[in-house]
Amino acid sequence: xxxxxxxxxxxxxxxxxxxxxxxxxxxxxxxxxxxxxxxxxxxxxxxxxxxxxxxxxxxxxxxxxxxxxxxxxxxxxxxxxxxxxxxxxxxxxxxxxxxxxxxxxxxxxxxxxxxxxxxxxxxxxxxxxxxxxxxxxxxxxxxxxxxxxxxxxxxxxxxxxxxxxxxxxxxxxxxxxxxxxxxxxxxxxxxxxxxxxxxxxxxxxxxxxxxxxxxxxxxxxxxxxxxxxxxxxxxxxxxxxxxxxxxxxxxx
Amino acid sequence: xxxxxxxxxxxxxxxxxxxxxxxxxxxxxxxxxxxxxxxxxxxxxxxxxxxxxxxxxxxxxxxxxxxxxxxxxxxxxxxxxxxxxxxxxxxxxxxxxxxxxxxxxxxxxxxxxxxxxxxxxxxxxxxxxxxxxxxxxxxxxxxxxxxxxxxxxxxxxxxxxxxxxxxxxxxxxxxxxxxxxxxxxxxxxxxxxxxxxxxxxxxxxxxxxxxxxxxxxxxxxxxxxxxxxxxxxxxxxxxxxxxxxxxxxxxxxxxxxxxxxxxxxxxxxxxxxxxxxxxxxxxxxxxxxxxxxxxxxxxxxxxxxxxxxxxxxxxxxxxxxxxxxxxxxxxxxxxxxxxxxxxxxxxxxxxxxxxxxxxxxxxxxxxxxxxxxxxxxxxxxxxxxxxxxxxxxxxxxxxxxxxxxxxxxxxxxxxxxxxxxxxxxxxxxxxxxxxxxxxxxxxxxxxxxxxxxxxxxxxxxxxxxxxxxxxxxxxxxxxxxxxxxxxxxxxxxxxxxxxxxxxxxxxxxxxxxxxxxxxxxxxxxxxxxxxxxxxxxxxxxxxxxxxxxxxxxxxxxxxxxxxxxxxxxxxxxxxxxxxxxxxxxxxxxxxxxxxxxxxxxxx
Numbered sequence: 107x108x109x110x111x112x113x114x115x116x117x118x119x120x121x122x123x124x125x126x127x128x129x130x131x132x133x134x135x136x137x138x139x140x141x142x143x144x145x146x147x148x149x150x151x152x153x154x155x156x157x158x159x160x161x162x163x164x165x166x167x168x169x170x171x172x173x174x175x176x177x178x179x180x181x182x183x184x185x186x187x188x189x190x191x192x193x194x195x196x197x198x199x200x201x202x203x204x205x206x207x208x209x210x211x212x213x214x215x216x217x218x219x220x221x222x223x224x225x226x227x228x229x230x231x232x233x234x235x236x237x238x239x240x241x242x243x244x245x246x247x248x249x250x251x252x253x254x255x256x257x258x259x260x261x262x263x264x265x266x267x268x269x270x271x272x273x274x275x276x277x278x279x280x281x282x283x284x285x286x287x288x289x290x291x292x293x294x295x296x297x298x299x300x301x302x303x304x305x306x307x308x309x310x311x312x313x314x315x316x317x318x319x320x321x322x323x324x325x326x327x328x329x330x331x332x333x334x335x336x337x338x339x340x341x342x343x344x345x346x347x348x349x350x351x352x353x354x355x356x357x358x
Numbered sequence: 359x360x361x362x363x364x365x366x367x368x369x370x371x372x373x374x375x376x377x378x379x380x381x382x383x384x385x386x387x388x389x390x391x392x393x394x395x396x397x398x399x400x401x402x403x404x405x406x407x408x409x410x411x412x413x414x415x416x417x418x419x420x421x422x423x424x425x426x427x428x429x430x431x432x433x434x435x436x437x438x439x440x441x442x443x444x445x446x447x448x449x450x451x452x453x454x455x456x457x458x459x460x461x462x463x464x465x466x467x468x469x470x471x472x473x474x475x476x477x478x479x480x481x482x483x484x485x486x487x488x489x490x491x492x493x494x495x496x497x498x499x500x501x502x503x504x505x506x507x508x509x510x511x512x513x514x515x516x517x518x519x520x521x522x523x524x525x526x527x528x529x530x531x532x533x534x535x536x537x538x539x540x541x542x543x544x545x546x547x548x549x550x551x552x553x554x555x556x557x558x559x560x561x562x563x564x565x566x567x568x569x570x571x572x573x574x575x576x577x578x579x580x581x582x583x584x585x586x587x588x589x590x591x592x593x594x595x596x597x598x599x600x601x602x603x604x605x606x607x608x609x610x611x612x613x614x615x616x617x618x619x620x621x622x623x624x625x626x627x628x629x630x631x632x633x634x635x636x637x638x639x640x641x642x643x644x645x646x647x648x649x650x651x652x653x654x655x656x657x658x659x660x661x662x663x664x665x666x667x668x669x670x671x672x673x674x675x676x677x678x679x680x681x682x683x684x685x686x687x688x689x690x691x692x693x694x695x696x697x698x699x700x701x702x703x704x705x706x707x708x709x710x711x712x713x714x715x716x717x718x719x720x721x722x723x724x725x726x727x728x729x730x731x732x733x734x735x736x737x738x739x740x741x742x743x744x745x746x747x748x749x750x751x752x753x754x755x756x757x758x759x760x761x762x763x764x765x766x767x768x769x770x771x772x773x774x775x776x777x778x779x780x781x782x783x784x785x786x787x788x789x790x791x792x793x794x795x796x797x798x799x800x801x802x803x804x805x806x807x808x809x810x811x812x813x814x815x816x817x818x819x820x821x822x823x824x825x826x827x828x829x830x831x832x833x834x835x836x837x838x839x840x841x842x843x844x845x846x847x848x849x850x851x852x853x854x855x856x857x858x859x860x861x862x863x864x865x866x867x868x869x870x871x872x873x874x875x876x877x878x879x880x881x882x883x884x885x886x887x888x889x890x891x892x893x894x895x896x897x898x899x900x901x902x903x904x905x906x907x908x909x910x911x912x913x914x915x916x917x918x919x920x921x922x923x924x925x926x927x928x929x930x931x932x933x934x935x936x937x938x939x940x941x942x943x944x945x946x947x948x949x950x951x952x953x954x955x956x957x958x959x960x961x
Contacts, residue, residue, distance in 0.1 A: 160668030281622020
């Protein structure tokens with residue numbers, strides 16, 4: 107059996123894989139040691155003829171306690187503290203450092219609903235909620251090599267945008283805006299999934315993320331913008347909202 | 359071997375004074391077996407109710423596994439009966455209802471009643487040397503309210519628009535009228551509320567009983583760990599089930615009265631907050647994990663000592679660790695919400711606090727391992743299940759660290775890794791402790807022994823597939839598969855997992871079938887098992903000083919406790935020709951074993 111994570115196509119996914127790998131190694135060692143101890147106890151200290159009494163332990167409590175606390179402490183430092191420091195560093199330096207001021211970042215508004223994703227980018231005028239917005243359903247096209255900065259909302263229930271090949275996910279919650287950023291490194295088509303149970307057809311809430319080279323992306327954008335203009339009907343009640351990027355207020 | 363020696367307090371029979379205190383046993387059928395206030399009868403009522411729902415929840419798990427192994431194929435044998443409208447195929451609606459009800463039933467209506475209602479009730483007074491609970495009628499009410507809750511939950515299957523489908527966590531707004539318009543979800547809310555009311559009644563009763571009803575000399579540090587487990591669990595229940603109840607009341611208002619506590623962004627002007635529901639739910643929901651595992655830890659601590667024929671390693675440290683877990687369990691719930699965009703400060707705090715809880719937990723595991731070392735281990739059926747718990751809890755506990763780590767959790771959150779992790783604790787470890795408890799206390803409960811041969815067979819045919827199922831879930835979660843998918847093959851990256859899913863399902867069927875051995879053993883032993891002696895396991899806690907099953911008033915004379923619960927391999931017992939001393943046994947040449955006199959006389 108071949109056990110592996112999905113293909114990593116992201117800039118920072120290796121940090122997640124690294125944390126998981128470290129955990130598997132350290133908890134594996136701890137578990138193996140405990141199991142070896144357990145097995146030897148069961149082999150060496152089983153009741154048998156001539157050995158029906160256990161060893162009476164009262165008196166050396168101090169030593170026992172010192173032993174317990176030191177083993178627990180070693181484990182805590184080797185696994186938990188190390189991981190917490192590592193995670194805090196990765197979160198603060200990478201995952202939670204949103205490219206808000208980065209002018210090269212591609213900004214995408216994500217609207218989730220039962221049971222589809224719509225993705226809106228601002229178009230040439232750089233403003234959301236205008237006629238040149240590019241809106242796609244269940245398909246997110248992004249350039250590689252630039253940060254992708256998503257803001258998410260939901261129109262009905264809680265969903266969760268899950269990008270297995272980018273090692274990340276974030277909930278889309280009605281009434282609030284959540285955000286996520288990642289950067290694609292390898293062109294290709296990757297699946298977008300919903301991770302939060304959102305009703306009977308939760309399993310069908312699938313999308314595709316198309317990571318393209320910059321020139322390929324620009325070509326696609328030009329085509330998609332024309333399509334979007336043709337489809338745009340501000341009066342239609344079903345038109346995906348669009349909101350003011352900075353304030354989060356509805357744009358139209 | 360004189361197994362009666364522990365009962366010297368009762369040898370002379372009750373004195374006239376004792377007889378005055380002993381309540382007369384009820385005689386009518388209804389008072390004795392239905393509306394009984396006897397903790398032993400109520401305990402058995404909870405046990406049977408819970409085991410019944412355990413079977414129903416288990417069948418649901420089998421159906422879920424069928425769908426994951428063969429998406430869209432008609433269910434054999436029972437398919438036409440259960441899913442007639444779709445030709446025996448589990449529809450997406452039915453599948454959603456199945457996993458919702460599987461979780462709800464297993465947590466609230468199977469494990470809770472068996473472990474806390476069943477064993478908590480049966481054991482607490484016996485283990486502390488009391489004649490009954492502090493509030494026997496409240497105890498009876500607790501059972502019958504639980505019974506009403508099961509009736510309401512069952513009714514939710516048979517209403518228009520179908521059973522509840524919002525998952526056992528019932529996140530808003532999916533659980534409000536926006537996602538679940540039918541009355542099924544409303545009935546679910548009522549059932550959970552009633553279930554909570556029952557739990558709080560039990561909790562108040564258990565706490566009072568432990569505080570006020572202990573026999574003279576039963577100091578806190580002479581209580582069996584089982585008592586500690588139920589006591590601490592009750593404290594958590596009393597504190598945090600009301601939080602769940604509050605969430606249920608608000609959700610009920612949202613559904614029935616048109617309020618918008620949890621509704622936002624969906625209808626004009628809706629100013630509630632769906633995240634508020636998650637805070638309330640997990641503020642209860644994380645302590646709930648410990649509510650269920652604490653009694654299991656307590657039972658396993660005692661039983662490991664009993665079957666290793668050796669005092670528990672680090673009793674005081676273990677008690678301290680249990681208390682530490684209780685305190686920490688109240689401040690870690692945020693790790694269930696890492697993907698909701700918690701503020702960095704909250705996220706990092708919850709990550710650190712969650713990791714700190716691994717310190718007391720590892721102390722508890724070390725106490726188990728240390729207890730086994732240099733024991734004279736008897737591998738009888740209850741012991742096998744305890745060792746099974748040590749194994750599954752080890753894997754389940756360590757995999758929790760992956761989910762405490764926010765970076766790893768970004769990927770693993772809401773995948774089958776989570777499912778595997780919490781099943782290793784909530785299903786595997788808890789089932790192990792349940793079975794250990796049943797095999798161990800069955801003689802005391804019903805006066806007969808269960809078959810050792812069938813018990814051991816049951817253990818191996820449970821332990822092996824159980825681990826295959828839940829570790830298999832860890833693997834498919836690691837490979838990225840989300841929870842609660844009707845048909846994973848919708849996703850290309852999950853298509854290669856089908857053979858693995860099938861393998862997990864086959865192990866699950868084996869696990870399910872193996873439980874029939876237990877059912878046969880249980881009922882055959884009930885009818886024809888060998889008569890149990892007073893103290894078949896040769897241990898010193900108080901329940902083994904009374905007849906099997908105990909008389910209505912438990913103790914003819916309230917015992918005077920002189921030592922702790924784990925006095926095995928005691929040198930003073932050698933002259934008695936055995937290796938254990940009873941908690942209330944006065945032995946002339948063993949004064950050193952109990953240097954501290956009884957601390958206080960309980961009222």
